[in-house]
Amino acid sequence: MKLTVIPERCSGCKICELVCAFHHYQVNNPKKASLRVMVLYPHPVVRLPVVCQQCKDPKCASNCPVNCIHYQDGLVTIDQDECVTCHNCVLSCPFGAIFTHDDFDVPFKCDLCQGDPQCVKACPKQAIQYVPKHIIGQTQRMRHVLNYANMRQVEYVEAGEKKVLRYVQAPIPNRGNPQTGD
Amino acid sequence: MKVKGGYFWKALFVDLSAGQAFGLPFDEEFAKKYIGGRGFNIKFLWDNLRRHKFKINPFGPENVICMSPGPLGGTYTVAAGKTSFATISPATGIYGDSSMGGVFGPEFRQTGHDALILSGRAPELSYLLIDGAKVRIVPFPELKGKSALEAEGMIRQQTGDQDLKIAVIGPAGENRVVFACVNSDWSRNAGRVGIGAVLGSKNLKAIAVRGACDLPVAEVGQLMEITNAGFARLKSHKLFSFWQEQGLMSVVDYVNGIGVMPTYNFKDAHFDRADQINGFVMEERYKIGDTACFCCPMSCGNACLVKEGKYSGAVCEGPEYETACMFGSNLGIDNFAFIVRANQLCDELGIDTISTANLIGVMIEAVTSDLVPVEEVDGLALEWGDEEGVITLMHKIANREGVGDTLAGGSKAVIARWPRLKPIISQVKGLEQSAYDARTAVSMALAYATSDIGAHHTRAWTLAHEMEQGLNWSPEKKVDLVMYHQTVRPLFDMLGVCRLPWIELGFPEDYYEQAYQAVTGVKYSLQDLLAKSALLYDLTRLIGVKLGISRQDDQPPDRTFDQPVLSGPQKGKVVRREDFEELLELYYRKRGWDQNGIPPQEREREFSEPLVSE
Amino acid sequence: MSRGKESMPDTRRPYPRLVTVKFTSRLRFDLGRDQEHVRADSIAELLAELEHRHGDSFRHWSEHYKIFVNGSSIATLHGSNTKLADGDEVVFLLPVAGG
Numbered sequence: 098m099k100l101t102v103i104p105e106r107c108s109g110c111k112i113c114e115l116v117c118a119f120h121h122y123q124v125n126n127p128k129k130a131s132l133r134v135m136v137l138y139p140h141p142v143v144r145l146p147v148v149c150q151q152c153k154d155p156k157c158a159s160n161c162p163v164n165c166i167h168y169q170d171g172l173v174t175i176d177q178d179e180c181v182t183c184h185n186c187v188l189s190c191p192f193g194a195i196f197t198h199d200d201f202d203v204p205f206k207c208d209l210c211q212g213d214p215q216c217v218k219a220c221p222k223q224a225i226q227y228v229p230k231h232i233i234g235q236t237q238r239m240r241h242v243l244n245y246a247n248m249r250q251v252e253y254v255e256a257g258e259k260k261v262l263r264y265v266q267a268p269i270p271n272r273g274n275p276q277t278g279d
Numbered sequence: 280m281k282v283k284g285g286y287f288w289k290a291l292f293v294d295l296s297a298g299q300a301f302g303l304p305f306d307e308e309f310a311k312k313y314i315g316g317r318g319f320n321i322k323f324l325w326d327n328l329r330r331h332k333f334k335i336n337p338f339g340p341e342n343v344i345c346m347s348p349g350p351l352g353g354t355y356t357v358a359a360g361k362t363s364f365a366t367i368s369p370a371t372g373i374y375g376d377s378s379m380g381g382v383f384g385p386e387f388r389q390t391g392h393d394a395l396i397l398s399g400r401a402p403e404l405s406y407l408l409i410d411g412a413k414v415r416i417v418p419f420p421e422l423k424g425k426s427a428l429e430a431e432g433m434i435r436q437q438t439g440d441q442d443l444k445i446a447v448i449g450p451a452g453e454n455r456v457v458f459a460c461v462n463s464d465w466s467r468n469a470g471r472v473g474i475g476a477v478l479g480s481k482n483l484k485a486i487a488v489r490g491a492c493d494l495p496v497a498e499v500g501q502l503m504e505i506t507n508a509g510f511a512r513l514k515s516h517k518l519f520s521f522w523q524e525q526g527l528m529s530v531v532d533y534v535n536g537i538g539v540m541p542t543y544n545f546k547d548a549h550f551d552r553a554d555q556i557n558g559f560v561m562e563e564r565y566k567i568g569d570t571a572c573f574c575c576p577m578s579c580g581n582a583c584l585v586k587e588g589k590y591s592g593a594v595c596e597g598p599e600y601e602t603a604c605m606f607g608s609n610l611g612i613d614n615f616a617f618i619v620r621a622n623q624l625c626d627e628l629g630i631d632t633i634s635t636a637n638l639i640g641v642m643i644e645a646v647t648s649d650l651v652p653v654e655e656v657d658g659l660a661l662e663w664g665d666e667e668g669v670i671t672l673m674h675k676i677a678n679r680e681g682v683g684d685t686l687a688g689g690s691k692a693v694i695a696r697w698p699r700l701k702p703i704i705s706q707v708k709g710l711e712q713s714a715y716d717a718r719t720a721v722s723m724a725l726a727y728a729t730s731d732i733g734a735h736h737t738r739a740w741t742l743a744h745e746m747e748q749g750l751n752w753s754p755e756k757k758v759d760l761v762m763y764h765q766t767v768r769p770l771f772d773m774l775g776v777c778r779l780p781w782i783e784l785g786f787p788e789d790y791y792e793q794a795y796q797a798v799t800g801v802k803y804s805l806q807d808l809l810a811k812s813a814l815l816y817d818l819t820r821l822i823g824v825k826l827g828i829s830r831q832d833d834q835p836p837d838r839t840f841d842q843p844v845l846s847g848p849q850k851g852k853v854v855r856r857e858d859f860e861e862l863l864e865l866y867y868r869k870r871g872w873d874q875n876g877i878p879p880q881e882r883e884r885e886f887s888e889p890l891v892s893e
Numbered sequence: 894m895s896r897g898k899e900s901m902p903d904t905r906r907p908y909p910r911l912v913t914v915k916f917t918s919r920l921r922f923d924l925g926r927d928q929e930h931v932r933a934d935s936i937a938e939l940l941a942e943l944e945h946r947h948g949d950s951f952r953h954w955s956e957h958y959k960i961f962v963n964g965s966s967i968a969t970l971h972g973s974n975t976k977l978a979d980g981d982e983v984v985f986l987l988p989v990a991g992g
Contacts (some may be wrong), residue, residue, distance in 0.1 A: 107579035108571035112383065115355045115574060116503075123499055125354050128491040136382075138427065138465040139594045139623075142568060142582050190457065198491060221510065221576030222523075222569065259925065260949070517957060520989060521919045529987075532917040536986050559922065587953055719964070747959050747966045848964030848982065 099230050100148055100207070100214055106224035107144040109136045113216035113225060113276065119206075120215045129198050131207040132225075146216070148206040149173060149194040157186035157195060157206075177203050194231055201255060283800030284497035285350035289768045290319065291392040291414065293407060295481050296340055296399030303396070305890055311801065314811055316349030317376060317772035318393045320365035321818050322585065324374065326889045327398075328367075333825045337369035337473075338455060338480040340400040346387075346486075347394035349775020353385030353494050353573065355502050356794045357509045357679035357786065358777035360385060360573030364457065367826075368472040368479075368732070370457040370634075370689040371709040374734045374822040375472030378772055380444070381464030386444035388413050388492030401482040404453070404665040406434055409488045421566040423483040424450050427462040435488050445487045449629020451677040452479035456687040458634035458711070462626055464598030466580070467572070470631040472710060472732055473689075494602050497800030505793045509786070510576055516784045519577075523569060525558035526579030527779075530600035532557050535608075537746055538848035539716040542608040543663060544640035545705040549847020550608035556615050561603075565619060570596050577780060585616040593620040598632075604714040605636035610643060611663030612621050624814040628677035633735075637711035638686050638693065639672050649668040650699055659680040705836035707734035708828065717839050719849045720745040724835040725862045731819035734836060739764035740782065754858075757863045770812040816871070817878050818886055833863060909934055912981040914943070920958065920985050923950045936960060937973040939983060959986045 106245075111134055115125035132148040158166035165179035166186060174182050175186065180203045187195045187204050195206045197273050207214075209227075217227045243263070251265045288310075289302040313322050323345045333343050347361040362384030368375025387395070388410050397407075407420045419437065422430050427447045427797040435443055445463060452459035452475030452584040459475030460468040469475075478484075480615040496502055513519060521529065534540040554560070561579045561581060570580030598606070598618050606612060606621045623631045645651040646661040653660055657675070659682075660704040661668045675683025685696050690706040705712035710733020717723040726739035736742075739761045749757060767788060771778040774795065780786035820828075835854070864874075872878050909932035921927050924947055933939035943951050960967045961984040967975045977983070 105568065108569040108580070109382075110571035110573065110575050110578065111385075112574055112576065119499060119503055121357065125494040125496045125499055125502070126389070126492070127385075129493075136464075138582075142584070142594065144570070145570070157828070158836065200491075200493075219507075219510075222578065497973075517954070518919070523985075529918055532921075532987050536915070536917040536984050537961055554927075558918070746961075749967045750969045788956060848961065848984070850964075 098209075098212070098227055099233055100147045100209065100217070101233055103224050103226065104143060104145040104150060106197065106222045107134065108222050108224075109134050110221065112219050112221060113146060116215045116219040119204060124249065128198070129205075131196060131205055132194070133196065133268055147192055147194050148225070149190075150192060151207075152207070155192060156189045160185045160189040171225075172209060173206065174208065175206060180204075186258070226274050265268040280801050281729040282310055285493040285494065285795075285799035286310050286315070287388075287391050287393050287492075289392060290323070290347075290394035290396055291409070292396045292398070293414065293416070295397060295401040295405075295416060295483060298401075298416055300416075302392070303890065306890045309890060312349075312805045312811065313815075314350065314773040314808070315393060316352070316361075316363045317365065317769055318811070318815055319347045319376075320363055320376060321374070321815055321822075322890065323394070323396050324365055324885065325818060325822060325886055328822060328825065329889070331446075335367050337477060340398070340481070342367050342398075342477060344397040344474060344477050344481070345394060346397075346439075347775075348384030348388050349773055350798055351791075351794055352775030353388035354496055354794075354798055355574060356776055356798070357506060357508050357513065357790065358572060358575040358577065358780055359773065359775060360575060361775050361777050362387070362469070363772045363775075364461060364469045364474045366472070366474055368457075369455065369476050369812070370473045370691070371733050372826055373708065373732075373826045374819045375474070375710075376772070377460070377469040377471040377474055377732075378737075379461065379463055380467040380575075380777060381445045381467030381525050382445050382573045383463040383467070383488070383773065385489055385573045387488045388494060389492045390488055391490065395486070397478075397481060397483065399481065404482050404484055406447075406485040408438065408484060409486070409490075410440075411490055411492070416889075419484065420863050421531050421736055423887075425454065425484075425666045426450070427629055428465070428627070430485055438487070440489060443487045445485050445838050447485035448475040448478050448483075448846045449627060449677070450842070451629040451687075452476055454677065454687065455479050455678045456676060456679065457689040457692075458631040460631045462629060465621075466571075466626055468626070468631070470633065471735055473736075474633075475629050491563065496798050498797045500878075502797035505790065505797060509790050513576060513780060513784055513786060519784060522783060523578050524562055526577075526581050527599035527601075528558035528561045528581060528603060530558075530790050531603055533743075534600070534604070534715070535847075537719075537743075538844065538850075539719055539742060539746070540604055540608055540715050541705075541712075541716050542609055544609060544637075544703065545712065545716065545836070546644070546842055547845040547847070548718065548849055548852075549844070550613075552613035553608060554776035555613035556607040556618060558605050560615050560663045565615060566599075568595075572777065574885065575777065575780075576867055577784070579779065580746075583619045585619050588616055590616040590620040591621050595619055595626060596621040598622040601714045602632040602636075605633055606669070607715070609636055609640045610665075610669060612666060612669075613664075614666065617666045621669065621673070624673055628673065630673070630677055633713050634689065634711040635673060635676060635806055636669075636704060638676075638690065639669055641666075641690075641693065641700060642672065642682070642686070644703055645697070645700055650703070651697055651715045655682065683864055702837045702841060705734065705838055707834065707836060708732075708832050710734050712836050715740070715742050716844070716849075717742075717835055718842075718844055718854055719852045721854050721858050721862060722749070722761050724854050724859055725758070725761050725866060727839075728833045728835045728859075728863065729761065729765070729866060731816065731823065738768055752866055754862050758862055758869055761866065762869060765816055766809050766813045769815060770808055773812060773815075784877075790873065814885065820870075820872070820876070820878050821883060821886075824877050828876075830863075830867075830874070835859065882889075909938075910977045910979045910981070912939065912977050912979075912983055913985045914939070915982065917985065918987045920951075920954060920987060923953070933977055935973070935977060936962070936967055936975045936983075939977065940973065954987060956989055960984070961986065
């Protein structure tokens with residue numbers, strides 16, 4: 098299972114941050130959440146929840162001088178007792194998905210809520226999803242296929258309901274030379 | 280009853296002249312009486328007015344700007360992203376407030392303060408940096424003339440902190456345009472009454488905050504529970520997904536459908552080309568994403584981008600209904616791409632979209648009907664639908680050039696220069712009317728006339744209710760409706776939440792009673808809370824009266840009486856003066872004010888205890 | 894988008910009134926049209942006819958829409974008993990309202 102985000106859907110409301118902090122620390126404080134919604138504007142317009150990818154070969158772990166970050170069963174964990182609070186992991190995470198707060202000595206990160214991520218349940222836009230690994234990429238593949246060539250669509254009404262049928266125009270027009278792009 | 284949460288028990292007072300900042304403690308009694316948000320702001324303003332014997336120049340260092348997000352602001356409450364600003368308005372000369380959504384208020388709360396009071400004047404252009412408990416006034420003259428977004432970027436760069444949340448004014452605020460706004464989070468504005476101009480007069484370009492405190496919540500678990508139930512309830516509403524898609528832009532169809540959409544400077548109330556500027560056009564051709572305020576699932580913000588044509592590249596968060604109507608039908612414009620550009624330009628310059636477009640509409644009408652010669656508007660041959668002319672005027676207003684200098688003084692300055700324009704300006708007490716026509720529903724005329732800040736719908740928006748059910752109601756029932764709105768809607772501003780879930784998707788009011796209890800641990804019924812809100816309406820009235828407001832100012836815009844609707848479903852409608860006067864009379868009686876709209880002397884005593892004695 | 898007068902199927906009464914029905918907002922989107930002409934003597938008859946024509950896509954919003962006849966809400970007239978006259982304009986609105 099993997100926690101994935103769909104930035105196009107995110108509205109930047111921070112409900113995920115609120116429920117995350119509440120679930121782990123029982124406080125109303127989005128700054129104690131193990132994910133952060135980044136909002137950029139106006140060039141480019143992006144809203145993207147940054148969350149740990151639970152990498153199998155985590156940079157945070159390989160840069161930890163005391164080896165207190167471990168990957169096991171799809172989860173990267175920081176050993177609180179072993180941590181020397183050097184914050185190397187915060188600096189080395191390519192996503193910036195390890196967080197700090199003045200109230201805590203040790204950096205903290207997403208623990209997937211024991212397999213039941215609260216942010217996924219709370220997101221009003223379904224912008225954060227927890228899906229089996231083989232599902233990831235399916236949407237992209239499908240979109241790629243649909244964009245391919247000369248997709249047409251036709252609208253029709255069936256039993257009072259509007260429907261869309263997609264088809265590829267045949268024969269496919271000249272796609273050009275793949276090497277020269279002509 | 281002990282207050283167990285909801286407050287940090289201190290307001291932050293900043294004296295910009297002296298360069299000092301200190302915490303101003305308040306006690307339980309104060310918190311229970313004024314709740315927060317708008318309530319705190321009004322009380323701080325009142326104390327300041329008394330200190331100066333009610334002699335305050337809005338642009339003088341003695342004027343204060345109060346800002347407070349309210350006890351629910353920043354908590355896990357439905358739509359808890361609202362922050363109220365209040366000051367003595369340079370546009371009206373009386374009490375004025377405006378609120379903004381976004382994430383600025385919640386971030387401010389996390390610095391460990393409940394309110395901010397700005398007084399004095401900084402010696403040079405500066406910004407206020409509130410980093411948790413550390414407060415600094417940072418001189419930064421290079422910010423001069425910068426747009427809101429540019430200034431935000433410069434401050435982030437100077438401090439090296441990308442996470443700062445910044446409320447900032449544009450060049451119009453520096454130039455004291457009396458309807459300059461405060462901008463934050465790209466397009467969230469406290470737009471009305473000229474808060475930005477007062478900030479500009481204090482040489483304060485921006486307020487930058489970063490906070491990380493836990494918010495004091497008495498029963499966190501309970502709050503989660505009721506809010507999750509609230510979210511579920513909102514999501515189950517059939518119109519919820521439609522609302523996410525279009526937000527306030529869906530209002531265009533509704534308002535034009537019932538014939539109350541201001542058109543051609545409020546002369547007409549029906550726009551035949553409204554389907555060029557409605558929510559569907561926005562959604563299908565311009566929308567690139569949903570945006571939401573703090574902790575709100577409704578995401579009514581629509582990020583829009585113009586992808587082709589003359590305005591290609593224009594991008595803004597919004598526009599929402601007011602902007603689309605005021606820059607659209609009210610100026611005779613049916614080009615949505617232009618509306619996106621105008622909205623972006625307003626954000627950049629830091630001017631209120633409603634007042635700007637209202638006054639530009641007045642000028643177009645004045646020129647086209649020969650009330651003002653073209654030479655007096657810098658040779659601009661303005662016409663309905665004249666996009667270029669509108670954009671030129673916007674720049675002139677923000678920079679106070681030529682005729683823009685007069686317009687920048689608001690409707691009062693326009694009337695002072697051209698008294699003959701008074702009948703065609705839609706304003707109350709110096710504040711320009713917002714985008715709902717009041718000629719069909721007399722309660723809406725009363726709402727505009729008795730709103731404590733001027734012709735804005737924020738206090739009472741009774742239009743739909745009366746048109747859908749109450750056109751033949753008794754005057755008493757209509758007055759009750761206005762008064763109920765004027766009581767419940769300010770309550771949202773006091774608590775620090777948004778009213779849209781309630782008014783748009785029928786979210787129940789008693790949720791807020793439960794949320795208030797979960798956050799503060801104090802059990803107040805909705806009625807108790809409403810009583811506190813009602814009390815404040817007397818206080819804003821007292822402020823108005825002390826500053827010279829009386830019955831003659833409680834009049835809707837002239838067009839409400841004099842100009843019958845030209846077309847559409849409400850063709851020919853106009854409010855009869857005697858109907859309105861009857862309602863006004865009744866309204867005063869129900870409020871316990873006298874014939875001239877003056878509250879009784881003894882009400883003042885309710886508020887005489889100042890927070891700090893000097 | 895509107896259906897012409899000639900395609901009017903309703904012949905239940907000798908001379909039912911011909912009214913113009915306008916759909917706004919989401920309703921217009923769902924029905925795929927912004928107006929049509931209907932023969933009906935009262936709001937109740939009009940609703941029955943529209944349900945007959947559009948089925949579920951019309952019924953879906955039935956508890957939500959507000960109906961205005963010539964600019965007046967039917968709640969301020971006689972509800973579903975409101976009588977219609979030739980040339981009346983009936984507007985269907987969804988109460989996402991503003992303010």
